[in-house]
Amino acid sequence: PATVGVLALQGDVREHAALLASLGAEAVLVRRPAELAEVDGLVIPGGESSVIDKLSRIFGMQEPIRIAIADGMPMLGTCAGLIMLADNVTDAIEGQESFGGLDVVVRRNAFGRQVESFEAELDVPELDGGPVRAAFIRGPVVESVGPAASTLASLPDGRVVAVEQGSLLGLSFHPEITGETRFHERFLARVTARKSRLR
Numbered sequence: 001p002a003t004v005g006v007l008a009l010q011g012d013v014r015e016h017a018a019l020l021a022s023l024g025a026e027a028v029l030v031r032r033p034a035e036l037a038e039v040d041g042l043v044i045p046g047g048e049s050s051v052i053d054k055l056s057r058i059f060g061m062q063e064p065i066r067i068a069i070a071d072g073m074p075m076l077g078t079c080a081g082l083i084m085l086a087d088n089v090t091d092a093i094e095g096q097e098s099f100g101g102l103d104v105v106v107r108r109n110a111f112g113r114q115v116e117s118f119e120a121e122l123d124v125p126e127l128d129g130g131p132v133r134a135a136f137i138r139g140p141v142v143e144s145v146g147p148a149a150s151t152l153a154s155l156p157d158g159r160v161v162a163v164e165q166g167s168l169l170g171l172s173f174h175p176e177i178t179g180e181t182r183f184h185e186r187f188l189a190r191v192t193a194r195k196s197r198l199r
């Protein structure tokens with residue numbers, strides 16, 4: 001089977017690793033460039049994007065991840081992970097950088113503070129099996145979707161909360177917390193497809 005990595009610098013790494021394992025994927029934790037080189041896809045977890053950014057530079061991971069993105073490695077980013085995959089971030093902290101890859105502008109902490117966390121049901125036309133139960137925890141909103149990216153899901157008020165572009169998938173919410181498996185399955189399908197293409 002394909003080997004998938006979870007970027008394990010900070011954030012809800014375990015939840016993603018457990019969900020991937022429950023789907024039959026071999027999930028490994030990735031902290032170093034040599035570990036990234038061993039995986040066929042990467043999950044960037046929720047957490048705090050400014051910390052993930054800082055640690056990724058300290059660990060020499062920023063450039064290798066950017067190269068992997070340019071190379072077409074499938075990636076799934078949730079919440080802080082979406083921020084890391086966005087080309088443009090507003091309300092970032094001073095000097096904060098992202099990996100980029102998704103032609104979108106995201107606004108950090110767009111839904112307010114931790115206590116304003118909420119769950120919502122989302123229609124995701126691309127996914128079979130009914131609406132998605134989504135947990136929002138200080139998540140970002142996608143403020144604009146550029147021509148290269150496409151919207152996967154929006155809140156009833158129209159705010160975009162899931163996008164994809166090529167092999168990249170970015171979500172404002174946390175499917176790994178509500179037991180929603182379909183985004184991870186979508187990601188894993190891409191990982192497997194790409195792996196068989198490269199073989």
Ligand code: GLN
Binds near residue numbers: 140
């Ligand atoms: N507010 C966090 C950030 O800016 C994201 C929160 C989350 O990942 N749950 O990175």
